[in-house]
Amino acid sequence: MSVLLIVVFVSIIASCNSISTQTYNIETPLLNAQSSIKIVLISDLHSTIHGKDQTILIDKIKNINPDLIVLSGDIFDDEVPMTGTQLLLAGISGIAPIYYVTGNHEYWSNNIQAIMDELALYEVTILSDSYTIIEINNNEIIIAGIEDPDKRFYETTYNQNDSMENAFRELDEIQLFKILIAHRPELIENYKRFSFDLVLSGHTHGGQVRFLFINGLFAPNQGFFPKYAGGLYTHENLTHIISRGLSINPRLPRIFNPPELVVIIIEANP
Numbered sequence: 001m002s003v004l005l006i007v008v009f010v011s012i013i014a015s016c017n018s019i020s021t022q023t024y025n026i027e028t029p030l031l032n033a034q035s036s037i038k039i040v041l042i043s044d045l046h047s048t049i050h051g052k053d054q055t056i057l058i059d060k061i062k063n064i065n066p067d068l069i070v071l072s073g074d075i076f077d078d079e080v081p082m083t084g085t086q087l088l089l090a091g092i093s094g095i096a097p098i099y100y101v102t103g104n105h106e107y108w109s110n111n112i113q114a115i116m117d118e119l120a121l122y123e124v125t126i127l128s129d130s131y132t133i134i135e136i137n138n139n140e141i142i143i144a145g146i147e148d149p150d151k152r153f154y155e156t157t158y159n160q161n162d163s164m165e166n167a168f169r170e171l172d173e174i175q176l177f178k179i180l181i182a183h184r185p186e187l188i189e190n191y192k193r194f195s196f197d198l199v200l201s202g203h204t205h206g207g208q209v210r211f212l213f214i215n216g217l218f219a220p221n222q223g224f225f226p227k228y229a230g231g232l233y234t235h236e237n238l239t240h241i242i243s244r245g246l247s248i249n250p251r252l253p254r255i256f257n258p259p260e261l262v263v264i265i266i267e268a269n270p
């Protein structure tokens with residue numbers, strides 16, 4: 001009996017640590033007819049290594065064959081060496097254009113310049129309260145990104161809201177599909193002030209525990225039973241997708257809440 005219990009327990013732990021792939025389909029009239037864009041969203045890796053030399057995660061991304069890869073913060077960690085992130089970047093560089101924003105742990109690392117240097121090495125575009133217009137599958141879209149508010153630990157005058165106002169107000173005039181990458185989902189009310197169609201976030205690690213009707217037990221900056229733990233949320237014309245993240249770390253255990261790789265397929269309205 002005790003052996004059976006151990007086997008069941010080990011199986012549960014193993015299933016909680018295997019990467020699941022979550023796919024969301026969204027539609028928009030802002031793409032050319034019959035066209036689509038496939039995005040892979042990678043969040044909160046915290047430099048975790050999945051399989052030998054990161055091969056499990058890299059192979060999954062290669063198989064998805066995305067048009068665009070988004071890194072929505074806490075890809076590096078403040079306590080774990082950056083090897084896992086370096087392996088990931090080396091493995092996915094060249095598959096598709098990669099866009100990145102900071103998370104709080106990257107600012108907590110006291111190593112932000114080394115992190116930026118590492119991203120540059122793999123030709124990752126860093127979006128720092130800025131946006132760019134890119135062409136994918138004959139569609140022009142806007143991809144924007146904001147800094148984690150803990151940038152203020154480095155620049156004491158930094159104010160995320162003011163910086164967003166300066167960077168994104170002019171987007172109201174542009175009729176293209178607009179994506180915002182923003183690490184922290186709980187600040188969605190701030191992002192809603194602008195004309196984005198899709199916001200991509202992380203930070204919550206799925207609320208650590210998911211069970212029956214509980215979609216997340218606890219998330220930073222939201223507390224117990226967080227409103228925005230992970231999944232797809234709709235705010236009128238804005239879609240907000242929150243990744244449950246990819247880290248495995250004893251600091252933040254996962255119970256029925258496996259690491260998650262998110263795929264978003266944006267399709268033209270038929």
Ligand SMILES: [Fe+2]
Pocket residue numbers: 073074103104105183202203204
């Ligand atoms: Fe975070």
